[in-house]
Amino acid sequence: MQRRSLHPRSFRIAASGPAAAALPYIYEPRTEALHLPPTCTTRARADQPYGGALFLGGTTNPGSTMVVLAKPPALDQISLVRSPEPGAGPPFPGVPAVDLSAPGAALAVVDACERFGFFKVVNHGVPAGVADRLEAEAVAFFARPQAEKDASGPADPLGYGCKRIGRNGDTGWLEYLLLAADQGAGASLPAPLSGDAVSEYVGAVRGVAASVLEAVAEGLGVAPRDALSRMVAGAASDRALRVNHYPPCPLLQRLPDSCSVTGFGEHTDPQLVSVLRSNDTAGLQLALRDGRWVPVPPDRDAVFVIVGDSLEVLTNGRLKSVRHRVVVANSRKPRVSMIYFAGPAPAQRMAPLPELLGRGEQGLYRDFTWGDYKKAAYRTRLGDNRLDPFRV
Numbered sequence: 436m437q438r439r440s441l442h443p444r445s446f447r448i449a450a451s452g453p454a455a456a457a458l459p460y461i462y463e464p465r466t467e468a469l470h471l472p473p474t475c476t477t478r479a480r481a482d483q484p485y486g487g488a489l490f491l492g493g494t495t496n497p498g499s500t501m502v503v504l505a506k507p508p509a510l511d512q513i514s515l516v517r518s519p520e521p522g523a524g525p526p527f528p529g530v531p532a533v534d535l536s537a538p539g540a541a542l543a544v545v546d547a548c549e550r551f552g553f554f555k556v557v558n559h560g561v562p563a564g565v566a567d568r569l570e571a572e573a574v575a576f577f578a579r580p581q582a583e584k585d586a587s588g589p590a591d592p593l594g595y596g597c598k599r600i601g602r603n604g605d606t607g608w609l610e611y612l613l614l615a616a617d618q619g620a621g622a623s624l625p626a627p628l629s630g631d632a633v634s635e636y637v638g639a640v641r642g643v644a645a646s647v648l649e650a651v652a653e654g655l656g657v658a659p660r661d662a663l664s665r666m667v668a669g670a671a672s673d674r675a676l677r678v679n680h681y682p683p684c685p686l687l688q689r690l691p692d693s694c695s696v697t698g699f700g701e702h703t704d705p706q707l708v709s710v711l712r713s714n715d716t717a718g719l720q721l722a723l724r725d726g727r728w729v730p731v732p733p734d735r736d737a738v739f740v741i742v743g744d745s746l747e748v749l750t751n752g753r754l755k756s757v758r759h760r761v762v763v764a765n766s767r768k769p770r771v772s773m774i775y776f777a778g779p780a781p782a783q784r785m786a787p788l789p790e791l792l793g794r795g796e797q798g799l800y801r802d803f804t805w806g807d808y809k810k811a812a813y814r815t816r817l818g819d820n821r822l823d824p825f826r827v
C-alpha cells in the first residue's frame with residue numbers, strides 16, 4: 436500500500452458551557468465532503484456531554500467527513516466518520532488469532548504481521564481478574580467529577596487527558612490516562628489508579644509483548660531469539676500504559692446509525708508493538724494494506740497486537756506498522772481500552788537487524804535512535820506518516 440502523508444486540518448469544537456449546550460445546533464455537511472446520507476443534515480440538540488465542554492474532532496481523511504456546526508458561529512466543525520464500506524477487493528478474512536504456545540506460532544505471528552500488522556492473541560496468560568480489576572478502577576476514575584480528573588492532568592506527556600490528543604491540535608471523543616508503565620500510578624500525580632493494579636497488569640502484558648517479539652525473531656530467522664524482546668525489557672526501556680474511555684456521544688442519538696464520530700484519529704503507533712485489551716464495545720478499525728478500513732470485533736478475552744513503526748524499521752520494512760483508529764458509534768456503552776506500548780531505551784539504535792539485510796542490501800532508513808524518533812514523533816500530528824522523514 437502506498438503510504439500517504441495526511442495533512443490533517445484540525446478543528447476544535449468548541450466548547451462552551453451550559454448555555455451553549457442547550458442551543459439547537461444545525462449540522463450542515465460541507466459540500467466538498469460528503470457522502471453522508473441526506474438525513475445527516477439535520478437539526479440536533481447537543482446535550483451536555485461528560486465533563487461539561489462539547490468538543491469533538493479528528494483529522495480529515497478519506498474515510499471521514501467534516502460537518503460544520505452552523506450555529507452558533509463560535510462552534511465550528513465536527514468530524515463524522517462513515518462506516519467502512521465493503522468496496523472492491525478480496526473479502527477481509529477477519530483478524531488472525533494466534534495461540535503463542537501452539538506449534539507453528541512463530542510463523543503464524545510473522546504471517547499476520549506481514550499481512551495485517553495486527554492480530555489477536557488467545558491463551559495469552561493475562562489473568563482475566565487482573566485485566567478486569569484495572570478496567571474497573573479506570574471506569575471508577577473516569578466516573579469521578581471532572582475537577583478531580585483534571586487534577587491528574589494534563590497529559591503532557593503523562594497524566595489525564597480529555598479530548599485533546601498530543602500537543603499538536605488532534606482531538607477525539609475520548610478521555611484517557613497515560614502512565615509510564617514502570618511508575619505504576621504515577622509518581623507526582625494524584626494516583627488515578629492503584630499502583631498494584633497497574634503493576635500487576637503491566638507485568639502480565641509485558642510478558643505478551645516479549646513473547647510476541649520472540650516469536651517475530653524466531654519466525655524471521657533472527658538470532659538470538661531475544662534480539663527484539665530485550666530491546667523493550669531493560670530498565671531504561673520506554674514503556675507506557677494508556678487507558679482510553681470513549682463515552683457514548685449524545686449528538687449521535689439524533690443522527691442516522693451510519694454516522695459516528697472520531698474517537699481516536701487514524702495513526703500508527705511509534706513503538707515496536709502495542710498490546711491492546713478492550714471491553715466488549717466496538718470501535719477499533721484497522722487499515723488493510725490496500726487502504727480499506729475494516730472493523731475489529733471486540734473480544735475482551737483476547738489481547739490484540741499492533742505492529743508499530745519501530746518494528747517496521749528494525750525489520751527493514753518487512754513488517755509494516757498498521758494504521759488504526761477508533762470511531763464512536765451511537766452506542767449506550769462506553770468503550771474502554773488499555774494499551775501497553777513496548778518501546779526501547781532512548782539510546783537504542785533503530786537500525787535494521789543484520790540478518791534481515793540481504794548481501795549488499797541497503798537499509799531503508801537512516802540511522803537514528805528511539806530518543807530521536809520519539810522527539811520527532813511528538814512534533815507530528817496523529818495522522819502523519821512519522822517514518823517518512825527517516826527514510827533514506
Ligand SMILES: C=C1C[C@]23C[C@@]1(O)CC[C@H]2[C@@]12CC[C@H](O)[C@@](C)(C(=O)O1)[C@H]2[C@@H]3C(=O)O
Pocket residue numbers: 592600601602603605613675677702703704705706776812813814815816817
Ligand atoms: C498526536 C500525537 C499523540 C501521540 C504523540 C503524537 O504527537 C504523535 C503520536 C501519538 C501516539 C500514538 C500512539 C500512542 O497512543 C501514543 C501515546 C504514542 O506514543 O504516540 C500517542 C501520543 C500521545 O497521545 O501523546
Ligand SMILES: O=C(O)CCC(=O)C(=O)O
Pocket residue numbers: 677679699704711713719759760761772774
Ligand atoms: O482505544 C483504542 O482501542 C485504540 C487506541 C490507540 O490506538 C492508541 O491509544 O494508540
Ligand SMILES: [Fe+2]
Pocket residue numbers: 702703704709759
Ligand atoms: Fe494506537
